[in-house]
Amino acid sequence: MKAANFRRLLNSSSAPALQAFKHLLEKATTGLAEQDLDTFNDSAPDSTRDQHANYTYCGTIFSRASTHLGNSLVQYRVDGLPEPVAGSIERIRTDGDRVVFDIRRQAQLPHGQNDPFKPYPWFPATTYSSHLQNVVDRVSPNQVIGHVARFVFSESRCVILDITRVCGLTLLH
Numbered sequence: 001m002k003a004a005n006f007r008r009l010l011n012s013s014s015a016p017a018l019q020a021f022k023h024l025l026e027k028a029t030t031g032l033a034e035q036d037l038d039t040f041n042d043s044a045p046d047s048t049r050d051q052h053a054n055y056t057y058c059g060t061i062f063s064r065a066s067t068h069l070g071n072s073l074v075q076y077r078v079d080g081l082p083e084p085v086a087g088s089i090e091r092i093r094t095d096g097d098r099v100v101f102d103i104r105r106q107a108q109l110p111h112g113q114n115d116p117f118k119p120y121p122w123f124p125a126t127t128y129s130s131h132l133q134n135v136v137d138r139v140s141p142n143q144v145i146g147h148v149a150r151f152v153f154s155e156s157r158c159v160i161l162d163i164t165r166v167c168g169l170t171l172l173h
Contacts, residue, residue, distance in 0.1 A: 020151070052092045055099055057141035062101065064089050075162060076103060076144045078137055086148055086160045088132065100140060105133040106150070106160060117159070124162035130155065 053067040063071035065088045072089040087103040107129035109115060115127040130152045146164035153159065 050094050052094070052099070055092045055101075055141070057099075057144070060146070062089060062092065062141070062144070064092055070149070071147070073148050073150050073160075074101075074103065074144050075146060075148050075160075075164075076137070076139050078139075078143075084145055085137070086126075086128065086150075087137065090136065098140065100138050101144070103137050103139050105135045105137065106158075107131045107133045109157070113157075126160050128158055128160050130158040 052064075054061060054063045054071070056062070061071055062074065065072040069088070073086070074089060075084045075086050078085050086106040088106070089101045090104050091102040093100060093102070109127055109129055113127075117123055117125045117127060146162070149161045149163055151159045151161070
């Protein structure tokens with residue numbers, strides 16, 4: 001029921017911000033077949049290069065932000081933090097026999113600012129600051145939960161949507 005309502009809301013012409021968000025989602029997920037991707041298996045690629053534009057891990061394509069912004073936006077786990085962190089992959093590099101991502105964190109909302117999505121835990125969106133932090137995490141691909149979408153709706157705020165949960169909601173209903 002909730003997924004049907006979400007689809008109806010996305011297809012509604014009465015919500016221009018959601019139409020723009022839907023357009024960004026479609027733009028981020030189409031046209032991948034035409035790209036020349038460096039596709040590797042789960043281990044480090046056999047390559048003399050130590051940096052890569054793209055990396056495929058367990059069937060999911062990850063890219064650095066300068067190559068494909070949509071494929072660089074991810075949610076991941078950081079040791080010592082209870083909640084997942086959203087960020088953008090800046091570099092994909094080989095470190096010995098494994099691949100690591102350098103991910104710049106999305107900044108949290110400043111204290112005192114309200115997240116309008118908080119009362120709706122079933123809706124996988126969170127409001128963040130539209131800026132990235134100076135913190136760059138070194139992350140193994142197995143720490144990445146999945147892709148997210150980012151919609152900047154003001155100079156200081158953006159919405160991060162957990163695409164894996166949206167897809168799960170859509171498939172369940």
